[in-house]
Amino acid sequence: MVIRRPTLLIDKQRALHNIYRMKTKADRYGIQLRPHFKTHQSATVGEWFRSAGVEAITVSSVAMARYFADDGWSDITIAFPVNLREMDEINELAERITLHVLVESAETVDFLANNITHHLNAWIKIDTGSHRTGIASDRPEEIRAVAGTIANADRITLKGILTHAGHTYNARSKEEIQKIHEDSTEQMRNVRAMLSSERFSGIEISVGDTPTASVAENWDGIDEMRPGNFVFYDVIQYFIGSCGFEDIAVVVACPVVAKHGGRQEIVIYGGAVHYSKDGTVDEEGRKIFGLIADHVSDTIGPVRSGSYVRSASQEHGIVKAAKDLFNRIKQGDLLYVVPVHSCLAMNLLNDVYTLDGERVTHMRSGL
């Protein structure tokens, strides 16, 4: 395989290791692993999950549900508030697979009840602190009202309550992640107890996010976990404390196109349209858009200390390089950027391969 343009390379052995480790953990606690496939959006990577015994998945859009349903997945949760404008597509999916949707208002449930033509499973989205979507866990009346509306709907089953503790992304240690997990799962258990004390029984609890799924060891009362990013991990997860650098399974190979000795900077072909404009802050307080893997052969080499992507414009990346890296590298060489956010890099890049040169097909393949 000759790399000419920015190309996403997946360390398949590491990705498989990440998948099997998470599946083993879920099995150990008797929890269903329903991985989030928005990270890879890939039929090829989906096969790797199948090989580990995964049968149920999570996606973030109706289009993605369709893509994976076409690939033979028959139990899919769309972990995104129902988009009323895609009712036809939702009906079409509900007819051929076991479909789960998220609701957080009686208004949505009413709309579904009036428009659904096949059976649906509904999960009430609970906000345990991330404040993105969901009903706050301390609003029992709202939660009860939604549950009641579902119970009255003919073709909708109230399957459970679901949360995404996205505020773990602000954590910077395993201890912080665990604290958020304890707090978040405690809220979920309380909501279930409240619902059970009414007429709602058999309510399951589903929780998501890679940091807690990677780190937490208390899963009392949890029925399902939906991490996604863990298959690849990335710089954000590494900084949060969800993984080691040696767990990261993706890099973007970028051709070196210029060097600037005065600033000790390397210009690469690889920017915002290749690994996104998502940045993070390193421990020295610098804004960075990627780290650099020392080398890539049969696996992804260690992090190159002192080197990082300091700026990303549309097609350019500017790499601050440690002296030895700067001296060694020359125009036409490849630099291996570890993306800040692997989900966004995967979404952007059409050219995706394993380190062995196996083509990885995904939703955007073909362009």
Added chain:
Amino acid sequence: MVIRRPTLLIDKQRALHNIYRMKTKADRYGIQLRPHFKTHQSATVGEWFRSAGVEAITVSSVAMARYFADDGWSDITIAFPVNLREMDEINELAERITLHVLVESAETVDFLANNITHHLNAWIKIDTGSHRTGIASDRPEEIRAVAGTIANADRITLKGILTHAGHTYNARSKEEIQKIHEDSTEQMRNVRAMLSSERFSGIEISVGDTPTASVAENWDGIDEMRPGNFVFYDVIQYFIGSCGFEDIAVVVACPVVAKHGGRQEIVIYGGAVHYSKDGTVDEEGRKIFGLIADHVSDTIGPVRSGSYVRSASQEHGIVKAAKDLFNRIKQGDLLYVVPVHSCLAMNLLNDVYTLDGERVTHMRSGL
């Protein structure tokens, strides 16, 4: 046209107005307008430029040059440092069109001289302060050395010197933009004078960037301008002072999927994979990922004051909404997000239409 998913809508009349205004300005000063097509990457929008008499264009990758060459454009500058790994593609292009490339080291020129099979025009990239790429204008010996190497190469013509004053993006007023423009063009004139005093004659000067092209009125000695973003503009250009809100020609139509009364927030289907993770800071110091157009009909309505996208995750956007907007909007409605960076939104969205419902094809169409 029924909008079901996040969709980029172009106000074609405004885009045409932006194109004609810039072309008229360039003509008035006797400068060639060589617009940067990385903003739209679209054959359809390219036609709008053709209708205004534009014949030469700029692109940011070899793949983009190929796309537009296939669409009949025969005079293309790849405004990106030469990627040695794409030599075959460069030769293939040089055979069929008038191709211009950027060089900033004797090493690259040597490589080209040894590998090029057809005629190439070379521009020496000068850094006038943006510190992304190029040779600093105060390094005459380096510039002279590259010019000398080009002069000795058989199939390469030294066409001129070229800069991108990207530091205008830090400006926040017309005066600041003009000051950077004066300084940057003065450096370019000095570099040309230096080269002319040697044996290099007929050296042209090409400058880029939308802020100076939109605002500056002193073009003494400049031969070519390469703005790109001006066809659409966006929130960043509006904040810089390059345009009024009424010049912005793109919005992303996003379905409303949830409302949160306590926080007065609207959740939209539309996030980082639709308009990118590029953010900016508004005058109140808030990080924002988009503004909201009040409405969209035959044109894009005025900005909705007090409302903005405060957070963008993969598929979600969280809109802080002014009270009247919050009360009026309901689930299933559309919100119109004015992107922070229109080039990145256009790169991400497959569904692109004019307000009249005309389909706009671009490099990523078909997925």
